[in-house]
Amino acid sequence: MVVEENLPWVEKYRPNTLEELISHGDIVSTIQKFISERRIPHLLFYGPPGTGKTTTILAIAKQLYSQKEFSSMVLELNASDDRGIGIIRGPVLSFASTKAIFKTGFKLVILDEADAMTQDAQDALRRIMEKYTENTRFCLICNYLSKIKPAIQSRCTRFRFGPLSSNQIVPRLDYIVSKENVNITEDGKKAILELSGGDMRKVINLLQSTHLGFDVVDELNVYLCCGQPLKADIESVLECLLTMPFKDSQRRLITIQKEKGIALQDILSQIHLAVHKIDVSLKNKIEILRKMANIEYYISSGANETLQLSALVAAFKPARKTCT
Numbered sequence: 001m002v003v004e005e006n007l008p009w010v011e012k013y014r015p016n017t018l019e020e021l022i023s024h025g026d027i028v029s030t031i032q033k034f035i036s037e038r039r040i041p042h043l044l045f046y047g048p049p050g051t052g053k054t055t056t057i058l059a060i061a062k063q064l065y066s067q068k069e070f071s072s073m074v075l076e077l078n079a080s081d082d083r084g085i086g087i088i089r090g091p092v093l094s095f096a097s098t099k100a101i102f103k104t105g106f107k108l109v110i111l112d113e114a115d116a117m118t119q120d121a122q123d124a125l126r127r128i129m130e131k132y133t134e135n136t137r138f139c140l141i142c143n144y145l146s147k148i149k150p151a152i153q154s155r156c157t158r159f160r161f162g163p164l165s166s167n168q169i170v171p172r173l174d175y176i177v178s179k180e181n182v183n184i185t186e187d188g189k190k191a192i193l194e195l196s197g198g199d200m201r202k203v204i205n206l207l208q209s210t211h212l213g214f215d216v217v218d219e220l221n222v223y224l225c226c227g228q229p230l231k232a233d234i235e236s237v238l239e240c241l242l243t244m245p246f247k248d249s250q251r252r253l254i255t256i257q258k259e260k261g262i263a264l265q266d267i268l269s270q271i272h273l274a275v276h277k278i279d280v281s282l283k284n285k286i287e288i289l290r291k292m293a294n295i296e297y298y299i300s301s302g303a304n305e306t307l308q309l310s311a312l313v314a315a316f317k318p319a320r321k322t323c324t
Helices: 002-006 025-036 053-064 067-073 085-097 119-131 166-180 186-196 200-213 219-226 231-243 246-260 264-275 282-300 305-315 317-323
Strands: 043-046 074-077 107-111 136-142 157-160
Touching: 025 053, 043 053, 053 067, 053 107, 053 136, 067 074, 074 085, 085 107, 085 119, 085 136, 166 186, 166 200, 186 200, 186 219, 200 219, 231 246, 231 264, 231 317, 246 264, 246 305, 264 282, 264 305, 282 305, 282 317
Parallel strands: 043 136, 043 157, 074 107, 107 136
Antiparallel strands: none
């Protein structure tokens, strides 16, 4: 009981069966049919993080194998393991090439974060998948499909796991809130959903972190917990950009950055949502967004943040002319 209390909620409330999964009903129903007919192909799950890829394959493994069989029939390698050709020719080849004694069915190899594998490792894996299909099935999990070689993709049945919608997340969020007796407000719940971007793992981690740090999970505490700029601060920034002359706006933004500890990258990520709502022509909106995209690129390339802040102020010149 003590061990369960110390578990992160992400693991504590991880679904153990396919029936418990809250999304991707079409994928689950297809896989259920594969399982019922005992004709599971090689699988390739791809999509953003926190959308249920690893949870799905672990639920499949638990449905296929009993608790005693699990350790001998399933090999799981995650991002912490070496991804060079050595691990493929060593443990993976050794596991895939041996048949289980006194057990029927096939073994399962789960390669999480497969897009981190080297090109040589993928070439070696392709040959192993071909040679030992009779007694081993592979499931590759990745965020970026483009990093998996076409030769491997063609040998797998692909399933894309898209970001979860709010309608799918809210019932599970409410369930955890009731189980853990979390004091949460409606604006707090809305803030968690907005900041998560369809990532269920991020939803649960945000909920637990804010619950542990504050008595009430409300909008302010959620933003403070995850270090995101508050809405009021972003509104102040936007007001400066739209109403003040260049020099005054620049000085005011530098002051806000220093007082609130907001990075320019965070300002850009929040401001771009507000640009769609300001009262300027579509042409000017496109121009502002294009310049903001360039600024974000330059920041990620190591450019001077103060210069890029000036560029952001200049980017809003068309909007200032229209609004004043």
